[in-house]
Amino acid sequence: MNSLVSTEWLAGELGAPDLKVIDATIFLSGAGRDARAEYEAEHIPGAVFMDLDELVDTANPAPHMLPPEHKFASRMQSLGLGDGNRFVVYDNSPLHSSARAWWMLRAFGAHYVAILDGGLQKWKAEGRPVESGKVHVRHAHFTAFLDREAVAGKEYVSGIVHSAEHELVDARPASRFAGEDKEPRPGVEPGHIPGSRSLPQTDLFNADNSWKRGDDLRAAFFAAGVDLNKPMVTTCGSGVTAAVPLFGAHLLGKEDVKLYDGSWSEWGADPATPKATGPA
Template identity: 75%
Template sequence: MDLLVSTGWLESELGASDLRVIDSTLFLPGSGRNARREYEAEHIPGALFMDLDEIVDSDSPLPHMVPPQHKFASRMQSLGLADGQRLVVYDNSPLHSSARAWWMLRLFGAREVAILDGGLAKWKAEGRPLESGNPALRRGHFTARLDRAAVADKAFVAGALEEGGWEIADARPASRFAGEDPEPRPGLRPGHIPGSKCLPQSTLFDADNSWKRGDALGSAFADAGVDLGKPLVATCGSGITAAVLVFGAHLLGKEDVKLYDGSWSEWGADPDTPKATGRA
C-alpha cells in the first residue's frame, strides 16, 4: 500500500481477509468529546477502535508515552491484529491522531500501514457506508519489535540543542508555541524549546481534511523555516500531533526523523530545561 490511501480505494477493499481498518480518534483533555462513544455510534464498517489514551506506558507520569513492547503486542493481539496484515488507520479528530497510530504501529514493526486520506470526515461527506456498535474480535498474533532509534527523549533533545545540526519542529498551534495561550494540562510553563520551529500540524492539510502533497506539503515545512536537509525531531504537547509532522516528512521521502515522546508535557514541566516564548 501507499502511505496514504483514498476513501474510494478503501471502500473497494473492505472485507478483504488481510485488511484491518482502525479508528484511532483521540481528543484533547477538556474537549467534551468521547472518542470511544463516537466510534460506537458510527464508524467505517469492520473498523476496530485503538484507544490511544490507554495504549501507553502506565508507569510513566507523562501522558501518551510509548508503552512497553509486551503491552503493545498484547493490545494489538486483543484487537485481532496479526503479522502480515494490511492496516489502514483513520480518525475523526482535529488532532489528526491517526498519525500517532501509524507511527506506533511502524515503531513496533508493522510495515503495511497506511492512513486514510481525509479520515472519517471525508468518508462521511462522500456518503460512504457506516456501521455502529462493536465488532466481534478474535485474538491475533502480532509480533512487536520496538525501534528505539525512532524515539527521542529529553536528554537527546537537550544534546541536539547543544550540538546543533538538528531541526526541531513543534506541531502545536502558534499561540501555544508562543506562550500566549495556556497548555491544556496543568503544571506546564508556557512557550517552546529554544530554537525550535513552529509548524502547526493543521497547516499540513487542505480544506477538505486531505493531506497536502508534493510542493504544497514541502512549502508548509519551508514556510515554517524547517530545513528538511537536516535530521528532524518532531515535538508537540504529548507526542500525538508530533506524529503528524513525522508522517508529513515521510510523505516527502524523509526518513531521518525522530519523535520526542515526552514533548512539552515533559519539557515544560521541568524547571531546569530552557524555555522560550514569542513567535519569532
C-alpha cells in the same frame, strides 16, 4: 500499499481478509467529546477502536508515552491485529491522531501501515457506508519489537537544542508555541524548546481534511523555516500531533525523523530544561 490511501481505494479493499481498519480518534481532555462513544455510534465497516489514551506507559508521569512492548502486543492481539496484516488507520479528530497510530504501529514493527486520506470526515462526505456498535474479532498474534531509533528522549533533545545540524519542529498551535496560551496540563510552563520551529499540524491539510502533497506540502515546511535536508525531531504537547509533521516529512521521502515522545508535557514540567517564548 502506499502510506496514504484514498477513500476510493479503501472502499474497494474493504472485506479483504488481511486488511484491518483502525479508528484511532483521540480528543483533548477538555474537548467535551468521547472518542470511544463516537466510534460506537458510527465507524467505517469492520473498523476496530484503538484507544490511544489507554495505550500508554502508565508508569511514566508524562501522558501518551509509548507502552512497553508486551502491552502494545497484547492490545493489538485483543483487537484482532496480527503479524502480516495490512493496517489502515483513520480518525475523526482535529488532532489528526491517525498519524500517531501510524507511527506507533511502525515503531513496534508493523510493515504495512497506511493512513486514510481525509479520515472519517471525507469518507462520510462522500456518502460511504458506516456502521455502529462494536466489532467482534478473533484474537491475533502481534510481534512487537520497538525501534528505539524512532524515538527521541529528553536527553537526546537536550543535546540538539540550538544545534545547527538538526531541526526541532513543534506541531502545537502557534499561540501555545509562543507561550501566549496557558498549558492545559497542570505544572507545565508555557513556551517552547529553544531553537525549535513552529509548524502547527493543521497547516499540513487541505480544506477537505486531505493531506497536502508535493510542492504544497513542501511549502508548508519551508514557510515554517524548516530545512528538510537536516535530521529532524518532531514535538508537540504530549507526542500525539508530533506524528503529523513526521508523517508529512515521510510523504516527502524524508525518513531521518524522530518523535520526542515526552514532548512539551515532559519538557515544560521540568524546571531544569531551558524554555523560550515568543514566535520562532
